[in-house]
Amino acid sequence: MREDCDHLHEECGVFGVWSSGQDATRLVYFGLKALQHRGQESAGIAAADGDSIMMRKGLGLVDQVISQGDVAALAGKAAIGHVRYATSGARDWQCAQPHLSNFGDATIALAHNGTLVNADDVREDLVRQGVRFRSDSDSEAAASLIGLRAGDLHSVREAIRYMMRNLEGGYAIVLLCEDALYAFRDPHGIRPLVLGSLGKPEDGTWVVSSETCALDAIGADFVREVYPGEVVCVSSEGPSSEQGVPALAEARCIFEHVYFSRPDSVECGGTMYGMRFSMGRNLAREAPVETDLVIGVPDSGLPPAEGYAAELGIRYGEGFIKNRYVARTFIEPTQGMRELSVRMKLNALRDSVRNKRIVMVDDSIVRGTTMRQLVRMQRDAGAREVHVRIMCPEVRWPCFYGIDTDTQDQLISARYSPEEIRSFIGADSLAFLSLPGLLRCVPAGGYCTACYTGHYPVRVPPRQCEGHFLEGSHPRFPET
Ligand code: SF4
Incomplete structure (x- = not known):
């Protein structure tokens, strides 16, 4: 927790749009504004126009970072965006998201909400393989891992599955390629991610968001949650879904319901306000x-x-x-x-x-x-x-x-x-x-309540735990 505040803070919010007709970048801009409560330190949008991915990101609120001129210049049929409150990684520009990563001639952009507990191990491995990092953020480790494996495997989808098998923690990620938008969530479903559509589904505008309040902001309908461990892909062929890794015991962050999510966001038909x-x-x-x-x-x-x-x-x-x-x-x-x-x-x-x-x-x-x-x-x-x-x-x-x-x-x-x-x-x-x-x-379901109970749903490597617990306290982690 920061020295300058006395409150728990969400790390980030993510938003993504795949559209056959609408200006996806403008929709992402408004979606990010609706998610501004999830992070006020940096903001960014990456957009794909079919040939390349362009990006604008920086430190500050959405309006301070992205001008209307930027929205017009980035216009694309697909876009992703991110607002950040830094917890892992420093508070500098390099940690602002989305992160870009290249494989061959292609580029991917990745925006992440959550923390990857074994990112340091993965980063060290990637550095040994010659990957150079611009920041110390765990999200860049995920982007680099996917970029590297997508080059080896000639498949972004395979690379995402590889990442999900090898990176652990809480994550809700949106990822943009020139020809597809992906959204995926950790196998426990710790961090939230929902899927929506704008207009009739056959019109082909699909939206992913950290919360439903941002779907409302752009007039999109809630379709369903992205399931724990699921990978949703939207492309010119429409939406498709597969299980990237098997779902594990559900462990939604209960603090979303207490504080993080906006009161008008909905889960299982009920608003956070009502809860x-x-x-x-x-x-x-x-x-x-x-x-x-x-x-x-x-x-x-x-x-x-x-x-x-x-x-x-x-x-x-x-x-x-x-x-x-x-x-x-x-x-x-x-x-x-x-x-x-x-x-x-x-x-x-x-x-x-x-x-x-x-x-x-x-x-x-x-x-x-x-x-x-x-x-x-x-x-x-x-x-x-x-x-x-x-x-x-x-x-x-x-x-x-x-x-x-x-x-x-x-x-x-x-x-x-x-x-x-x-x-x-x-x-x-x-x-x-x-x-x-x-x-x-x-709503009925499995929740992470570790900040109250000390019973953690995901193993945390000993090096990450070092210095985090008071002497004599006994946190409980899963065996494997
Ligand atoms: S409920 Fe779990 S994920 Fe949420 S703040 Fe507490 S420990 Fe973190």
Whole structure:
């Protein structure tokens, strides 16, 4: 986790369009804007016009990186795009995606959401084979592996299968060649990826996206998820599908439902908003408290706060005003600057909370420093009591599959009891939703819950684990 923030962050969002008639690049541009919440550090689009692949990428928000002139210049029948929040790899231009890789005279472009846990081993192997890397990103290792094997095997499809057999972790990838668009997902389905279509399917415009909210943004219909281990290919012959590697025990990232995905994104017919509302209801059943007002910490704490209030029949209201125009700032990682950063984004609404006993609902507590500041803000604004409720269990374990919790010592719940954390943040009471309570709110299926339980669905090489766990803690990984 970054020194300059106190929140878990998604690594990336991906989007791709194959179109027989529409300007795919323009659609990808709008799709990326709808996925901007998944990454604000870099953005990029690669487009294929039938002969070659062109690309524009850089550091910043989608609008800062890609101008309307770029969209016009990149116009193509197929395109992929990426927004990034760096966790693996540095924060420089070379890590911005898509990554290009050549094989023979051909080029592929690859955009990746997730983390490949054994990328370092694969990279070292490729370096021994003479491959030169421009960045330290795991996504470039995947692009290079596919490019190299596609040259050897004379088949991109075979090369993708080879990559899926040899790279492990959480991934949702879109890949563009001059003559086809591919979308594939890790065999546990850790990172999300959905398939949509625009217009009638026979019109031939197919879309892949990290979330359904971006399908809505361009007017596309949701068709289905890309299945764990599946490779979807769209070309002038239409869409086709095959199992790249056998699907393994399903392990969707449950944090997508708690926080990462946009509230209007849909899974199994239900919105993330509805699931978060239910989390608030369950939290109220598990940890009720008599108060005058329920508030949420914007934005992710708002739906569970509404659910909490509805369940207990307490008034729900606004307790913070959010400044929506504060872009991400790369500030000095001192505590003072972190506090200033929180103040720039949120301010307590005095009229709403003065002289009231309030419940404040949020999605998670990571370091605890931001929550302490938010509690203090509410007290300074006149709240008589501040009770904190968290819509998921305590985050105690680092994530290796695409979320930026690097080391366990950064997580306050890994070191302290709930009572100690309550005292640290200065709340009158503190409670977390239980894991069964959380699982009751999401669609039936298998979930990765490793950041709460320490039971990891994918083996992580010992060198990647080094220094990530506190002494005496016992994470559990699969045997093979
Ligand atoms: S460890 Fe947590 S954040 Fe990471 S994939 Fe699993 S549920 Fe998601």
